[in-house]
Amino acid sequence: MPAKNDKLTPEQKKYQEFAKARETKRPIVKNCFRAFWVGGLICTLGQAISVFFVKYFNFTEENAGNPTSAVLILLSVILTGLGVYDHIAQYAGAGTAVPITGFANTVASAAIEHKSEGYVLGVGGNMFKIAGPVIAFGVVSAFAVAIIKLTLKAMGVI
Amino acid sequence: MLTGKQTWVYDKQPVIISSAAVGGPFEAQGNLAQDFDILNDDIWMGQKSFEKAEKKLLEQACETAISKAGLQKEDIQFFISGDLINQIVPSSFTARTLSIPYFGIYGACSSSMEGLALAALFISSGFASKVLVGTSSHNAAAEKQYRYPTEYGAQKPPTAQWTVTGAGAALLSDSGTGPRVVAATIGRVVDMGTSDPFNMGAAMAPAAVDTLETHFRELGVDASHYDIIATGDLGKLGHRIASDLLTQRGIDIPSDKFTDCGMLVYKPDQPVFSGGSGCACAAVVTFGHFMNRLKKGELKRILVIATGALLSPMSYQQKETIPCIAHAVAIEA
Numbered sequence: 001m002p003a004k005n006d007k008l009t010p011e012q013k014k015y016q017e018f019a020k021a022r023e024t025k026r027p028i029v030k031n032c033f034r035a036f037w038v039g040g041l042i043c044t045l046g047q048a049i050s051v052f053f054v055k056y057f058n059f060t061e062e063n064a065g066n067p068t069s070a071v072l073i074l075l076s077v078i079l080t081g082l083g084v085y086d087h088i089a090q091y092a093g094a095g096t097a098v099p100i101t102g103f104a105n106t107v108a109s110a111a112i113e114h115k116s117e118g119y120v121l122g123v124g125g126n127m128f129k130i131a132g133p134v135i136a137f138g139v140v141s142a143f144a145v146a147i148i149k150l151t152l153k154a155m156g157v158i
Numbered sequence: 159m160l161t162g163k164q165t166w167v168y169d170k171q172p173v174i175i176s177s178a179a180v181g182g183p184f185e186a187q188g189n190l191a192q193d194f195d196i197l198n199d200d201i202w203m204g205q206k207s208f209e210k211a212e213k214k215l216l217e218q219a220c221e222t223a224i225s226k227a228g229l230q231k232e233d234i235q236f237f238i239s240g241d242l243i244n245q246i247v248p249s250s251f252t253a254r255t256l257s258i259p260y261f262g263i264y265g266a267c268s269s270s271m272e273g274l275a276l277a278a279l280f281i282s283s284g285f286a287s288k289v290l291v292g293t294s295s296h297n298a299a300a301e302k303q304y305r306y307p308t309e310y311g312a313q314k315p316p317t318a319q320w321t322v323t324g325a326g327a328a329l330l331s332d333s334g335t336g337p338r339v340v341a342a343t344i345g346r347v348v349d350m351g352t353s354d355p356f357n358m359g360a361a362m363a364p365a366a367v368d369t370l371e372t373h374f375r376e377l378g379v380d381a382s383h384y385d386i387i388a389t390g391d392l393g394k395l396g397h398r399i400a401s402d403l404l405t406q407r408g409i410d411i412p413s414d415k416f417t418d419c420g421m422l423v424y425k426p427d428q429p430v431f432s433g434g435s436g437c438a439c440a441a442v443v444t445f446g447h448f449m450n451r452l453k454k455g456e457l458k459r460i461l462v463i464a465t466g467a468l469l470s471p472m473s474y475q476q477k478e479t480i481p482c483i484a485h486a487v488a489i490e491a
Contacts, residue, residue, distance in 0.1 A: 008351040008479075009256060009351070011350075012349075012350050012479075013351065013353030014353055015350040015364060016350070016352065016353060018399070018402075018403075019350075019357075019360040020351065021400050022360075022395065022398050022399050022402065023317055023357070023395060024317060024394075024395060024432070025315040025316070026315045026316065027316075031313070080309045080311075083308075083309060085311050086308065086309050086310060086311045087309025088311065089310075089312065090311070090313055090314065090315060090429075092225070092313075093313035094313075097311060097312075097313075102311060102423070105309070105310065105311050106310060107309040109306070109308070109309035109310040109311070110307045110310070111373070112307065113302055113307030113308060113309065114159050114307075116206055116207035116209070118167060121374065128418075129397075130306065130307075134234075152269055
């Protein structure tokens with residue numbers, strides 16, 4: 001995340017351009033391709049698990065999402081605990097970050113990392129270190145969307 | 159003796175009577191594995207936390223350097239050390255173990271040469287006869303300190319670097335045999351506006367160039383004076399930038415002479431992005447690899463410019479740019 005360029009002196013700006021010209025760029029096309037196939041694979045797996053719950057455990061298509069998420073979370077946490085998830089993520093990028101597995105990884109990795117500071121202040125205090133902002137802003141934006149929906153309903157638009 | 163504005167030429171040249179480099183399992187697979195005194199096969203070092211593991215590494219390096227010199231810790235007057243962890247606890251806790259009067263320093267990854275320059279000053283001035291200097295870094299502890307939890311799946315860009323798990327120590331004396339510390343140029347803080355903590359090479363390159371240029375000017379020497387000129391941890395990208403900056407300023411260093419510890423420490427097939435980094439990077443390469451080559455006679459004169467990025471996780475979040483520093487120390491066989 002580069003700082004706002006306008007705060008820099010002309011000399012600093014010149015250097016930033018000089019350095020940028022020599023930088024190895026993020027391979028965006030390659031990263032997108034990898035994110036696409038790994039992310040797609042995770043979603044396909046999720047779909048398969050969902051079908052499995054519908055077929056063998058009498059879930060409906062509406063409520064099979066809950067146990068499916070739980071299974072994916074469990075898999076992600078196990079892979080995080082085994083120290084594998086971050087290596088897959090370096091390859092897959094957004095492909096492993098966007099699905100629910102990425103969210104589970106943020107919580108599990110922080111919990112493991114801070115276990116050395118104890119269960120209360122370490123694990124408890126830090127496990128939402130990365131996931132916390134997602135939850136906070138997720139709830140705020142959900143609230144805003146709900147207000148819009150209610151207003152539209154009251155107006156009879158939807 | 160002060161030469162110019164920021165260069166010390168040591169009147170009585172301190173001797174590095176022994177040095178030690180220790181590393182972890184990833185370093186054992188690296189390019190310089192044969193130059194380490196101890197290679198640990200567990201990044202936890204049998205400890206309960208990465209911070210304790212780092213302290214263990216530093217203790218190993220210090221104890222090895224002392225025993226290689228055939229001395230006891232009581233024979234040493236001062237211990238100078240720094241690292242990257244909050245309040246430099248690995249250094250201070252090692253000082254507790256060693257029970258040697260201690261100076262804790264913080265120069266980020268430039269700590270090795272900052273410590274060496276100061277230790278040499280103590281000896282040269284006659285204020286000490288034996289000084290131990292050490293520094294350490296631990297990959298997982300540094301990730302925890304500066305970035306994300308180690309197991310967190312964040313994709314790193316190609317400009318990122320890999321913190322070396324290891325520690326280096328050198329024991330300086332007013333007498334004895336070994337490579338001698340000849341001169342040091344103390345760097346000033348240079349900030350060229352880089353703010354991306356995953357691009358330390360670009361942030362630190364101008365500081366390295368500034369110190370190097372000053373060193374040459376104040377001593378009246380050029381690149382031909384040295385067999386090797388090595389920056390601390392600029393990585394491939396920072397090295398490329400530093401080389402081009404030097405060319406731009408009319409300073410010519412042959413490419414076989416100008417290198418970077420972060421490019422030397424790992425093998426090309428190891429996934430370290432732009433290269434190695436961390437306090438231990440310059441320390442293990444200098445106190446391990448270069449010392450061995452100096453002793454074997456393969457090198458006569460070397461200049462190590464350890465580079466440090468003086469940011470904190472908080473300064474980065476507050477959108478500050480990254481101030482950087484570089485200290486150069488000249489060592490002769």
